[in-house]
Amino acid sequence: MQPRNMSMSGVVDLSAVKAAGEAKQKAEQARAARASQQGDGPVAPVSLVVDVDEADFEAQVLQRSSEVPVVIDFWAEWCEPCKQLSPVLERLTREYGGRVLLAKIDADKNQMLMQQFGVQGIPAVFAVVAGQALPLFQGAAPEAQIRQTLDQLIQVSEERFGITGLQGAVAEEGAEEAARTPAQPEDPALAAAQQALDSGDLNGAIQAYKNVLSDDPGSTEARVGLAMAELLRRVQDLDAQQVRKEAADSPSDVDAQLRAADLDMAGGHVEDAFGRLVETVKRSAGDDRETARVRLLELFEVIGAEDPRVVTARSALARVLF
Template sequence: MQPRNMSMSGVVDLAAVKAAGEAKAKAEQARVEAARQGGGAAVPPSALVIDVDEAGFERDILQRSAEVPVVIDFWAEWCEPCKQLGPLLERLAAEYNGRFLLAKIDVDANQMLMQQFGIQGIPAVFAVVAGQALPLFQGAAPEAQIRETLDQLIQVAEERFGLTGIAVDAEADAAQAPAAPAAGPYDALLEAAVTALDSGDLAGAVQAYKNVLADDPGHPEAKLGLAQAELLRRVQDMDPQQVRKDAAEKPTDVTAQIAAADLDLVGGHVEDAFGRLVEAARVTSGEDRNAARLRLLELFEVVGTDDPRVTRARGALARVLY
């Protein structure tokens, strides 16, 4: 089935679905085939909302529409009305408990489907019933109007095509959910550190992370947390204007460059911070060079050693030192 280019103005008259008899026969045939293959089992509530792409369109929408009306939400990440409508449709899919299936299609990633359905603006909501596509509404419509449209859709799907929806096993998700992990040996200390950070108690956060590392020196979360807390503690009493002035006037003063690099990183200027310390290591020697190197390694921990900017800066430092 090729989706038709349909008008998106307002809510359509669902009673005007064409080829109802033929579609009903196809739906019945598909249900028989699904039963023969062992289909039709109850689904968990989480299966009532699915993400669909071009590759899975026939399987996830066309074939499923032979057993349940499929409502399609065309959306995009940048679309603010989509962020209002999407959660509402998901909530209604759960509330209607299998009377319809909600398929979400990201138009940015599925341009072909957007063109086939003739989408002119988003959010746009279509339905597919027994292989027949029809538009429902465009934009973030009021909830009462959406409910009325869904009720009409479900009524037509049942009366004209014999689609009564799919069974939902309300306990399936709970049964399949993994058990909550047991509390780790350092969870209380890590939680205390986060609480201290949130309250501005940087010294308390530093101490809590150090308590974890005293027992487990390689604990990744504690290492990252400690590096971040110590950075915040270093910059909290700085005069940014004076620090910038000192760094500009004293390019070979390692203390000035280290302070400016800390400010760079807190301000989100990661590559500036790294570059500043690499340059400080290049123009100095002895203890000053080592101080720049050690601070750079500390900042690597703050950003994360897997970050590509860390990889590049590590290579630049190696070239300076060796």
């Protein structure tokens, strides 16, 4: 069964969901079956966060989506933004206590699912409700935005489909302790920077990440966080319609192209942002060319050096420079 109603718009889009009556019936049947299996005994522990591949996608995602919204996190080992986003998704999933499940899919090992969902870049987050695939967002988003998205997903799942999740679910033994215990000691300065970013304090996040880098210039987490915070600050007050019109009307205006590229990146259109800036470098000279080149390098930091899109764009940049 392939995902439907896909449109990676960068926002929650639940308006296209169909067959609510059938979904409600399936949800009621699933709850009845689970209650029958459990009887009067204690609530069985469940895996709220699972690794999923193409072989078990139907059982772990499609079937379970009849009684609980399943959030899908497409990630990869080389993806630096994924390393920021995935722990937040896992922690929030356990915090929500069975109202959502999280399915983690390794993008490199599950290319068929990537194609079926139309994933253009990672991290990419979707949901499946009553067998319907829904785009949530692309890129590493602040925690406040993720929480708002999950709240809306849960509300619509219940109101439209009667899907209320695994009420009273408890995580499998050891899962909560593992979620609370970091794999390695957390850098307090880095944690403070991330907290500022999650709360929307972009100026505070930028300064905090700079402080980390002053002490540890090699910190990948700080470089990615700083690039992301600076990007979000640049686009927060932009009028998207005006910016895109100015960029279209004035292709030689470097500042206009920089603003449009930032909007592309913030909206998850990574290849468009990179392509626009490579073309700007190609058309420009002197200080304008250097400005466009530096901005492109800054956007590379947001995605991570090993991302295939960055590798491709670096090659394109080299060709226009040399």
